[in-house]
Amino acid sequence: MALNVSSIREQFPFLKETVNGHPLIYLDNAASSQKPARVIQRMSRFLESEYANVHRGIHLLSERATAAYEQARVSVGKLLNTPGPEEVVFTRGTTEAVNLVANTWGRENIKAGDTILLTEMEHHSNLLPWMKLAGDTGAKIAFVPVLENGAALDLEAARRLLAAGPKLFAFVHVPNTLGLENPAEQLCQWAAGSGTTTFVDAAQSAGHQPVDVQRMGCDFLATSSHKMCGPSGIGALWGRQELLAAMPPWQYGGEMVDRAYYDKPATFRSHPARFEAGTPAILEAAGWAEAIAFLNDTGLEAIRDHSISLANLAATRLREIDGLRIFGPENRQSGIVTFSIEGVHAHDVAFFANERGLALRAGHHCAQPLMRKLGSPSSSRASFYLYNDTPDVEALVSTLKEAVAFFR
Amino acid sequence: MDNELYQAVLLQHSKKPRNFGPLENPTHAADGHNALCGDEISLALRVEGDTVSDAKFTGSACAICTASASLMTGEIKGLSREAVQTLATNFRHLAIEGTATDVPKKLEVLGGVHQFPQRVKCAVLPWETLATALKTPVA
Numbered sequence: 224m225a226l227n228v229s230s231i232r233e234q235f236p237f238l239k240e241t242v243n244g245h246p247l248i249y250l251d252n253a254a255s256s257q258k259p260a261r262v263i264q265r266m267s268r269f270l271e272s273e274y275a276n277v278h279r280g281i282h283l284l285s286e287r288a289t290a291a292y293e294q295a296r297v298s299v300g301k302l303l304n305t306p307g308p309e310e311v312v313f314t315r316g317t318t319e320a321v322n323l324v325a326n327t328w329g330r331e332n333i334k335a336g337d338t339i340l341l342t343e344m345e346h347h348s349n350l351l352p353w354m355k356l357a358g359d360t361g362a363k364i365a366f367v368p369v370l371e372n373g374a375a376l377d378l379e380a381a382r383r384l385l386a387a388g389p390k391l392f393a394f395v396h397v398p399n400t401l402g403l404e405n406p407a408e409q410l411c412q413w414a415a416g417s418g419t420t421t422f423v424d425a426a427q428s429a430g431h432q433p434v435d436v437q438r439m440g441c442d443f444l445a446t447s448s449h450k451m452c453g454p455s456g457i458g459a460l461w462g463r464q465e466l467l468a469a470m471p472p473w474q475y476g477g478e479m480v481d482r483a484y485y486d487k488p489a490t491f492r493s494h495p496a497r498f499e500a501g502t503p504a505i506l507e508a509a510g511w512a513e514a515i516a517f518l519n520d521t522g523l524e525a526i527r528d529h530s531i532s533l534a535n536l537a538a539t540r541l542r543e544i545d546g547l548r549i550f551g552p553e554n555r556q557s558g559i560v561t562f563s564i565e566g567v568h569a570h571d572v573a574f575f576a577n578e579r580g581l582a583l584r585a586g587h588h589c590a591q592p593l594m595r596k597l598g599s600p601s602s603s604r605a606s607f608y609l610y611n612d613t614p615d616v617e618a619l620v621s622t623l624k625e626a627v628a629f630f631r
Numbered sequence: 632m633d634n635e636l637y638q639a640v641l642l643q644h645s646k647k648p649r650n651f652g653p654l655e656n657p658t659h660a661a662d663g664h665n666a667l668c669g670d671e672i673s674l675a676l677r678v679e680g681d682t683v684s685d686a687k688f689t690g691s692a693c694a695i696c697t698a699s700a701s702l703m704t705g706e707i708k709g710l711s712r713e714a715v716q717t718l719a720t721n722f723r724h725l726a727i728e729g730t731a732t733d734v735p736k737k738l739e740v741l742g743g744v745h746q747f748p749q750r751v752k753c754a755v756l757p758w759e760t761l762a763t764a765l766k767t768p769v770a
Contacts, residue, residue: 570668570693570753574636586669594669600691601669630642630694 226529228612231521234259235610245580248615253399253427253559253606254584255449258514262452265513266506277505278478278496288505295508296495298515299459303425303444304435310467312495313503316458317426318348320445321393323460323498324422325352327470328443329391332420335361338389340419342367342376342405343596344398347589349424353393365389373401373550373597378409385413393422397431400588400604401551402534402559404428411440420466426450426458427557430518431608432527436461448507453514457507460498467494476500526609530558533607533616540620544627550597558607561588564623567630569601575626581619636747637694640740645694650704654687661767662690663760665752670696674704674760675769681711688757695750699741700757706735712765719758726754 232238237257240247249257269291275284277292293308300308314320333339339353343366357364367381376394385392392414397404407423414421422443428434429444430451436444443466447458462470472479472491479500483489491497518526534555541547546565564572573585584604587594594600605619657675664671672690676683686704703722707715722738725731729745731738744750 568668568670568691568693568697570670571637571695573668574747574750586667600671601693629637630645 226521226525226609228529228610232610232612234261236260236263238610242580243578248581248611248618250605250607250611250615250619251582251584252450252608252611253588253604255455256452256608257610258452258454258510259517261517262454262510262513266454266510269506269509273509274506276502291509291512292503292505295512298512300461302434302515302519303429303446303459303461304437305461306437306464309495310461310464312460312462312467312498313508314445314458314460314498315456315504316447316449317424317445318352318458320443320458320460321349321352321422321424323473324443324445324462325356327473327498328420328462328466329353329356330360331469331471333357333360333362333390337362337391338365338387339363340365340367340384340389340392342381342394343369344373344376344401344590344593345393345395346399346424346426347591348426349393349395349422350592353391362390367394369401369593369596372548373403373593374552375403376405378406381410382413385410385417385419388417389419391420391422393424395424395427396434397425397427397557397559398590399427399559400561400590400593400602402538402549402555402557402561403552404432404556407439407441415440427559430515431523431530431558433523442466448511448514451514452517453511454504454507457504457511462494464494467498470494470498472497472500474498474500477502521609527558529609530607530611531555533611533613534558534560534605536613537605537607537616537619540616541623543620544623546627547623548599550599550602558611559604560606561602561604563599563602564627567627569603571630572603572623572626575629576619576622579618579622579625581622583619636743636750638740638743640737641698642694644698644701648688648697648701650687650701651689652687653689654685657769659764659767660769661760661764663756663763665692665696665756667749667752668693670753670756672696672700672757672760674700674757674764676761676764678712678765681713683707683710683712683715686761692756693753695741695744695753696756699754702738702741703757703761706738707761715761715765719762722758723755726751 273287277289421441423441425446429446449455481490569585654675659676670692677685
C-alpha cells in the first residue's frame with residue numbers, strides 16, 4: 224500500500240518553516256528525523272498531567288508516569304518483536320547501548336587473544352567502544368571488508384571470518400552512508416554456527432522498515448528514538464534474556480539497586496532495572512511510544528518502500544551530473560544516497576543547498592575509516608523518509624546542478 | 632546571498648589555488664583537518680634564518696579553506712616568524728569579527744565568513760596549520 228504523503232506532510236509542523244523564502248526541504252533524516260504533531264502533543268500532555276518520577280512515588284502522577292514509561296517498553300518490544308518487554312533496556316541512544324554491552328558483557332566475556340569482528344562500514348559508535356574494549360583486554364579486532372565503491376559487504380569474507388569463530392560479531396543493519404541493507408538474518412545464522420555472539424546496530428533500520436529480532440536471530444540489538452520520529456535522548460538495547468541476566472551492572476545508583484547497606488556490598492535488581500541507574504528519560508519514553516504508534520498506523524513496509532523509491536529516483540537523476548559519484552549499490556536498499564562531486568567540496572554543496580532551503584549532510588558521516596577507504600574524506604548525503612516527496616528530489620537535483628555551475 | 636560569502640576573488644582562488652602542490656626541501660610542515668566537514672590540508676614551509684621563504688599546500692578542502700590557504704601562502708612569503716604570528720592573530724579577528732586591522736587588502740575577501748559561524752573554521756584552518764607547522768621542523 225502506497226503512502227498518502229500529502230496527508231503525512233500535514234502532520235509535520237516543521238514543514239511550515241522557510242529558509243530565505245524557500246520551503247524547507249529536509250534531507251538529513253539519517254542524522255535525525257522530524258517529529259509529527261501527535262508526538263509533540265503527546266509530550267506536552269504528558270508534562271501537563273502525567274509527569275513525575277517513575278517506580279518511586281505512591282501517588283497519582285508517579286503511577287501515571289510509571290504506566291507511560293513501562294507502556295513505552297512494551298511498544299519498543301513489539302516494534303522489534305522481542306520475546307518480552309523486560310528484555311528491553313532503555314538507554315540514551317544506540318551509542319550508549321553499544322557502550323553498555325562493551326562494558327558489561329564485553330568485560331566479562333572478551334579475553335586476550337579473542338577476536339571481535341566488525342565490518343568496514345560501521346559508524347564510529349559501533350567501532351570505537353569495541354576498539355577501546357580490545358585495547359583494554361588484549362583482544363584483536365578484525366573487519367569484514369566492503370566491496371568496491373561500497374556496493375555491498377563482502378559476504379564471502381564474512382562467511383570465512385565467521386567460520387573462524389570470533390567471540391563477537393558487531394555489525395550495522397543499515398549503514399548511514401551506503402544506501403544498502405546488510406543481510407542480517409544470514410550473517411546471524413553464520414555467526415550462530417560458530418557460537419559467535421552478535422550485536423546489531425539498528426539505528427537506521429528500526430522505525431524505517433520492519434525489524435524482528437527473533438527472525439533475525441541476533442543476540443543484542445540497539446536503536447534510537449530520534450531517527451524514527453521520536454525525541455532525542457532515548458534509545459534501547461535488546462538482549463537475549465539469558466545474556467542480560469548474566470551481565471553485571473554498568474552504572475550504579477538509584478533504581479538499579481535492590482538492597483544497600485553501610486557495611487556490606489549492595490545487591491542489585493535484575494534487568495531491565497539493573498541497567499537503568501538514575502532517573503531515566505521519562506518524557507522521552509512517552510514521546511517515543513507515540514512515535515511508534517504513528518509509524519505502525521502509517522505502515523513500516525510502506526515507509527520503507529517510499530523512502531527507497533525516492534532514493535532510487537534521486538540516484539538516477541543525480542547520475543545526470545557530470546563527475547558525480549554515488550557510493551553503494553546500483554539500486555538503493557534504504558533511503559540514503561551519499562555522493563561526491565568532482566571539483567566541488569561537500570561543505571560548499573551543503574552551504575549552497577541550505578541557501579535554497581535544502582538540509583543535506585556534508586562531511587565524513589561519522590564513518591571516517593570507511594570514507595577514507597572509498598577515497599572520499601568528504602561527501603554529501605541526502606536521506607529520505609516518509610514526509611519527503613518527489614518535488615524534494617527535483618529541488619535536490621536542480622540545486623546541485625546550480626552548485627556545480629557555481630563552484631566548478 | 633551566496634556572493635556575500637563566495638566573492639568572485641575567493642572563487643578564483645578556490646578554483647585555481649596559488650601555491651598548490653608539493654614543496655621541494657621543506658624545513659617545516661604540518662597537516663590540518665576539520666572534523667566537521669572533512670577539510671584536509673597539508674602545509675609545507677621553507678624557513679631560512681628567521682624568514683618564511685616559501686610555502687605550498689596540498690589536500691582536499693572546501694572553497695573557503697582552499698581560497699584561504701591560497702591567499703595565506705602568498706602573503707606569508709618573505710615575512711619573519713614574528714610578522715607571520717601577528718598576521719595570523721589579525722586574520723583571526725577578521726574571520727571571527729569581520730574587522731580588518733593591519734590585514735593586507737587581499738585577505739579582506741575572507742571577512743565575509745564572520746557572518747557564518749560554521750565557516751569560520753574553514754577560513755582559519757590554514758592559519759592554525761601554519762602555527763603548527765612553524766613549530767614542527769621536518770625530520
